[in-house]
Amino acid sequence: MRIDCSCGATIKDVTDNLPHKGHMIPDQEWFAVFEAIDAQVIDALYEGRIDRDRAYTLARRLISRSAELMYQCRDCGRLYVDRRERLECFIPETDQTHCEVLRSRSDGDSPGAATK
Numbered sequence: 869m870r871i872d873c874s875c876g877a878t879i880k881d882v883t884d885n886l887p888h889k890g891h892m893i894p895d896q897e898w899f900a901v902f903e904a905i906d907a908q909v910i911d912a913l914y915e916g917r918i919d920r921d922r923a924y925t926l927a928r929r930l931i932s933r934s935a936e937l938m939y940q941c942r943d944c945g946r947l948y949v950d951r952r953e954r955l956e957c958f959i960p961e962t963d964q965t966h967c968e969v970l971r972s973r974s975d976g977d978s979p980g981a982a983t984k
């Protein structure tokens with residue numbers, strides 16, 4: 869994914885753990901994802917219908933398919949939501965808008981540090 873922002877900056881999606889990228893799960897899907905993980909992953913693993921590797925794959929697939937990707941331009945703060953059929957752009961209301969709302973931690977912190 870490469871987005872040419874209206875401000876002239878380029879937003880690239882070329883690796884993992886990007887501070888300008890997020891995964892948005894709509895609230896209308898939130899509990900459906902939990903219920904699908906319960907039924908298709910946890911119950912299936914507990915009952916021996918799937919093995920651990922299959923459980924990992926299923927859980928990740930269930931979460932991923934409900935999420936829409938979003939990106940923020942670090943230069944101007946524009947937020948882009950990939951609705952799969954089209955890219956929607958949201959423009960900050962003021963120049964004071966935080967340009968890293970998708971960042972969860974500093975680059976030196978390990979993954980999961982924000983939840984501790």
Ligand SMILES: [Zn+2]
Binds near residue numbers: 874876946
């Ligand atoms: Zn921009």
